[in-house]
Amino acid sequence: MVQKKRILLKLSGTIFKEDNNSKKIAAHNIVNQIKQLKNEYLFGIVIGGGNFFRGSQQGKQLGATPTTSHYVGMIATIMNGLLLQDLLSQQSITSDLFSAFVCPEFAKPVSPANILHSLQTYDCLIFSGGTGHPYFTTDTNAVIRALEINANQVWKATDVDGIYDDDPHKNSGAKILKNISYKKAQDMNLNIMDQTAFTLAKEHGITVRVFNAFEENSILNAAKDELYGSIIT
DSSP states (O other): OOOOEEEEEOOGGGGSSTTTTTSSOOOOOHHHHHHHTTTTTEEEEEEEOOOTTIIIIIIITTTTHHHHHHHHHHHHHHHHHHHHHHHHHHHOOOEEESSOOOOTTEEEEEOOHHHHHHHHHSSSSEEEEETSSSOOOHHHOOOOHHHHTTOEEEEESSSSSEEESOOTOOTTTTTTSSSOOOOHHHHHHHSSSSHHHHHHHTTTTOOEEEEETTTTTTHHHHHOOOTTTEEOO
């Protein structure tokens, strides 16, 4: 039996929203791509919760304490995990949903034994609930889960087509960086990932690839072309 390549796919919760350009739900496109790759790749997926709640936005607007806002945001990722699992199931893609919180009605607790069993049984593993602790981003969670499933790459599917030296949404003159070291990324204070995620990935030799989740066939392109998107090593 051929060993599947293990990839940790980091997805924003905004994939469940309608794309302004295509008027399609990005999640459907992503699930279809996973279906085409499932015989070759085993995906661990970390899903965000920004379509429901962001502590830095709605939390501040409500005047909630930062700790509470973080917990609400992590709970939102469990809802997205359920949605993603359902969409995968509709395409005959088997998946196991994990939660960093005790949530037995919907998800398994994260543990080495549970992860090992699921790696041998399912096409995809979905990780929700963040790290289970406030003040850690889903980027940090993605690197942690990559280590737990023994993946050496994190694919961060976001809303830009790579890493830039400035925010391309605010600066039209921002330049794309196709290949960059962790040290340079940290020295330049790039905001593509938080510093904790950078440090953890660097220490454990995890490669991070950044590309646009909303671009047609982006995950297929990442699988076929090693130069697709931007790479941090």
